[in-house]
Amino acid sequence: MKLKFIKIIMAILAVNAVVLTACASKTANNNAQPQIDKDMKSVIIYFTHSGNTELAAKDLAAVTGAKIIRLMPEQPYSSEDVDWVNEQSRCTQEHLDQSLRPAIKPVDVNFAAIDTVFIGFPIWWHEEPAVIRTFLDNYREQLKEKVIYPFCTSYESPMSEADATLRKGYPDYNWKTGLRFPADPDQIKKWIDQ
Numbered sequence: 001m002k003l004k005f006i007k008i009i010m011a012i013l014a015v016n017a018v019v020l021t022a023c024a025s026k027t028a029n030n031n032a033q034p035q036i037d038k039d040m041k042s043v044i045i046y047f048t049h050s051g052n053t054e055l056a057a058k059d060l061a062a063v064t065g066a067k068i069i070r071l072m073p074e075q076p077y078s079s080e081d082v083d084w085v086n087e088q089s090r091c092t093q094e095h096l097d098q099s100l101r102p103a104i105k106p107v108d109v110n111f112a113a114i115d116t117v118f119i120g121f122p123i124w125w126h127e128e129p130a131v132i133r134t135f136l137d138n139y140r141e142q143l144k145e146k147v148i149y150p151f152c153t154s155y156e157s158p159m160s161e162a163d164a165t166l167r168k169g170y171p172d173y174n175w176k177t178g179l180r181f182p183a184d185p186d187q188i189k190k191w192i193d194q
């Protein structure tokens with residue numbers, strides 16, 4: 001499966017090369033369908049607050065063809081909720097009390113038809129936000145047999161920190177090494193352009 005993930009990254013680069021070529025010739029190439037692994041039955045489930053992780057999720061969807069699903073908290077996060085300098089804010093409380101599980105809306109996935117789950121999120125406090133833990137708890141039965149690739153966006157924190165907390169919190173899941181996308185949308189594009 002590690003090989004599959006590497007294939008995805010290579011496919012992103014390959015797709016980008018196709019796009020650049022198409023732009024240079026000013027010719028639309030609507031047939032540039034990214035095909036990386038027809039056997040991979042995957043879904044991309046992501047949480048985002050300000051949109052960066054959604055961009056990353058869409059980039060992955062472009063090369064995998066996977067269904068993309070946004071994880072929605074029952075109670076959306078306001079800007080006050082994500083004020084990490086306020087000790088009383090929702091995000092700080094959910095960080096300090098690791099048992100908290102903010103309710104989420106059900107996700108529309110036929111888990112029986114897929115074998116790989118990409119889970120995307122913004123790094124909050126060097127780790128996954130509590131809503132991700134809610135998802136991992138609520139869908140334990142559906143996820144336990146799947147291959148799981150986490151991915152994140154952050155200002156600077158590496159994916160390895162969330163990789164560690166996810167493995168520690170959910171040791172029975174089949175985790176693969178995650179991928180961090182840069183937080184700035186322009187940087188994401190730049191990363192793909194490399």
Ligand SMILES: Cc1cc2nc3c(=O)[nH]c(=O)nc-3n(C[C@H](O)[C@H](O)[C@H](O)COP(=O)(O)O)c2cc1C
Nearest residue numbers: 048049050051052053122125126153154155156157
């Ligand atoms: C509550 C909160 C905590 C954060 N903690 C970190 C952190 O520990 N390390 C980091 O690099 N970025 C941190 N960030 C920045 C986000 O990870 C980054 O802006 C991310 O790309 C946002 O993704 P989104 O637009 O999908 O919500 C934090 C942001 C918020 C709102």
